[in-house]
Amino acid sequence: MKLSKRSIFIIVVIVLTIAADQISKVLVRANVGLRNEISPGERIPLIGDAFVLMHVENTGAFLGMGSELNETLRVLLLLVLPILVLGFVLRYIIKDKSLDKWSLFAFSSIIGGGIANVYDRIVYGKVTDFLFIDLGGVFRTGIFNLADLSVTTGMIILVFVSFSKKKTQTA
Known part of the structure; x- marks a missing residue:
């Protein structure tokens, strides 16, 4: 079976996203002190206090919801539910040419x-989060990981694509 360029593109993006996320989590688990309820844990400023690295294990979903x-x-x-949704989305992008x-x-x-976050939940029973952004109170995130960043970036791109399609349709 020969894969099309389109299929290869899909596979490469998915695999690179999972790989980058899992490698970053392995490095954080090995090198950054774990934050817990008793001790605040290690905070490593990457860009002043605006961009900080810390290690948190999250048993819930986004911002610990559901823990x-x-x-x-x-x-x-x-x-x-996430496995089912991911399966449907994968089926959709394969079918919709x-x-x-x-x-x-x-x-x-x-x-x-x-997939990267579901993998963590299956293997570890929790998800490793480690990035935090605080732009002086103007913009502040919860603690997140590269998988979360990939999902969020994907959603933002879809919003922009949707708006640009609507703009060209009305023009």
Whole structure:
């Protein structure tokens, strides 16, 4: 079976996204002190106090949401549901040949980031987060990882692509 350039593009984006995320998490787990409820943990300023590296293990989803759920609900909402959604999105981008390169890249980034975090939940029972941005109170994030960044970037790209398509349709 010969893969098309389009299929290779999808595979490469997904694999590179997963690889970058997993390598960064291995490095953080090995080299940055873990933050917990008793001790604030190690904070490594990368760009002053605006961009900080720290190590947090998250049993929930975005910003720890869902970490208080019972085990059955957590498995359903943080493992089963994401796997199903990622499968449907992958099926969609493989079947819909009309997607432009930016949309294809965005969806592939979302899939790669989603797979990387699901992998962590399956293997470790939690997700390693380590990046924090605080731009003087103007913009502040929770603690996140490269998979989260890939998913968010993919979503932002899809919004821009959607707006640009609507703009050209109305013109």
